[in-house]
Amino acid sequence: MAIELKMPALSPTMEEGTLAKWLVKEGDSVKSGDILAEIETDKATMEFEAIDEGTIGQILVAEGTDNVKVGTVIATIAGEGEEASSSPVRTEPVEAPSLPSTPPEEKTGPSTSSGQTEERVEKPAATERASDPAIPAGTAMVKLTVREALRDAMAEEMRADDRVFVMGEEVAEYQGAYKVTQGLLDEFGARRVIDTPITEYGFAGLGAGAAMGGLKPVIEFMTFNFAMQAIDHIINSAAKTNYMSGGQMRCPIVFRGPNGAASRVGAQHSQNFAPWYASVPGLIVISPYDAADAKGLMKAAIRSEDPVVFLENELLYGRSFDVPDLPDHVLPIGKARIMREGSDVTIVSYSIGVGLALEAADSLAGEGIDAEVIDLRTLRPLDTATVLASLKKTNHLVVVEEGWPICSIASELAMVAMEQGFDDLDAPVVRVCNEDVPLPYAANLEKAALVDTPRVIAAVKAVLNRG
């Protein structure tokens, strides 16, 4: 039987990569440990080795192909005594022969489940989202990843204002641990793109001091898990500067970095701190879903005179969305966005949960349920007016949050709905959150612990009593 070689995950967070180079060709015999291909991830170029012995049957993904999803079959190996070229045809008579001639950009592994999930998540955002009233009608769009959008936002603000600088671990020479600061060192130099010693406590404090001294720091935490030791500066210094100085001083600083669960990085690296920061007076907390919001809100965050905690999501960095092709795309802080209009139920979320909500809404539409999806975008100040207006229309509220349920944004919204929208509620508010446990590493447990689309669908049906 032919052995399928699948695109490997060469780092815990890799979802796709570039098949840079094949080091073997069809018909070559290989043994365990031979290097088969060079694969580029967002972090590095790595060599992919053979596990099994045999002959390379067909190479199904050509070298130079970008965005190959993890799990895509990239080649086959025929075991001993098999005809190398015929085996894939035998196992997959219809699909296999046509694959090698497929143009690279379409070769995203149509038969893999991970590829499908990925596409389903992106599709509603790209095609069906309601237009953002903050963007002029008829604005041309460009496709950008969230990673590029964040970088562009920082670069534009750095060009416009010499006071803006970026500081953090590995942000300069290495271009950021997740490559969000790509190209910034080249353009702005070491005075404004600063690699730091490994001490979040130290550079968060330094950033607060520089902000009080009149600069506009953008502080990158490699992940917000590591910001835990810096939280004193964020909460006890940055958030209270204006208030404690009797309004004389400001701390215009942005603390940014990935937040929430990534993939298989375990309990200490997979946590959503949004509700923590959102509970603190004096802080602005932003947590965007798509690239347009990431860009527009990052620019607004840098311009803000208030300290901003800007919570990104590692799994969203590589996803592409339409971004307005405007010279200065800035969005208002504190405004939620209706991502999809609907009349039966309101699904509210933020960050990666918005993708799940949109996917659920798509699926529910097929069953005659018309869901409205709201992306909060800013968590403090919270745009309760948009949520309450939607609730008035749909009379049902479900909150989706990739995070723990207790003392969450979801529980806050449930309280808002009860206090200010009680008469509009036809059913109790339901929250769809992660399991109330530290996030396990093992793939099956991790999957079981995190929110997903089926859970959102089930919750909506329960709220509408349409089991």
Next chain:
Amino acid sequence: MPETDRRPASNLQPLSLHIPEPRYRPGDTPDFGDIVVPAVDATPRPGEATKPDAMRDLCYGLVRVLDFDGQAKGQWDPKLSPERLRTMLRYMMLVRAFDDRMFRAQRQGKTSFYMKCTGEEATSVASTMALDRGDMCFPSYRQQGILIARDYPLIQMMNQIYSNRGDHLLGRQLPIMYSAPEHGFFSVSGNLATQYPQAVGWAMASASKGDSRIATVWCGEGSSAEGDFHSALTFATVYNAPVIFNVVNNQWAISSFSGFAGGERTTFAARAVGYGIAGLRVDGNDPLAVYAATQWAADRARTNSGPTLIEHFTYRSEGHSTSDDPSAYRPADEASAWPFGDPIVRLRQHLETLGEWDGERHEAQRAELEDLVKTTQKQSEKLGILGHGMHQPFETMFQDVFEDMPWHLKEQCAQMLAEQEAKFGPDWKPE
């Protein structure tokens, strides 16, 4: 708001900052000729009870035992028996064989992540061998040599890396984040330097109970910048805690060179001076020097003479982890230009010089250890590899969050199991 473009009214020179930059980048020819390598017998060995202020020079010198011809010399020579030296060599070779195999397993997609310690084997193996088995080690993430030197079962390490059915951490932790308290190996933490104050706390608890066990802890030179490092040293000096601090200065913290932690200004051992504790700077590629320094520090701690900070001067020969590609930020041949060689080669050479080892035995041992690792790997893979099947039953996810499972987790668990049964039937089990 303050105006930043305001210039001083006087004609004083404007202030400026220094941005550290490593001397060599990809394409450059590295030359470490200016690194001072003191003679093997140049560094005196003070008594274990010596007051820190009488031994400050040791923070700026280099404890060495093996010269580059394989001879052991000087006051620091621990004079280990040939049998003990062979054991040390074997452990280091096993670490390397294990690293090579598991790195390749990651490249074959069998696990998501791995970290090698190539070139740094002595800093954990020789150090651990100088301790008592009951002493508690607080590792960073590159100290697999501790487990190997304490004869921890290889298969348990592999099961953890594969997160398979045999993983006694139940699929909850990242690969290589071992936890083996019964082997005196505290759980690896993914957050840097958190182990430092915890090791001091453990050591103080040991003293408070009147126990005789000491604690020892590792971090990299990069994470010596963390606040935790400095808090730990403060507490250790205030309470004279029985603890050994190891800073493995392998020159690189991912792509940030040691200059970003202050290495351009002084040594890492010299951090001890400001805190008033003993400091030793050691050739980290010389297993006998590492052993001797650790033994000195352990004796000191065990006799209530105080804590010691040991800087292991070494070089990270490979990438930071399987997610890193060092050719992007440093010359590919920098490791081979490192003036202190390779710890395994140096110990082998010493044993051969003594007439206690030869090329044939070395090759045979290398093959035997590679075989051992391979065989163990096969056994481990029978219990599963990452991403193939459901190795951990669902209910394990809710266990150990608290001592007693609270009612809401019991409910969640029951609900999940009911869904599982509805989907797959009552007899379904994870493969």
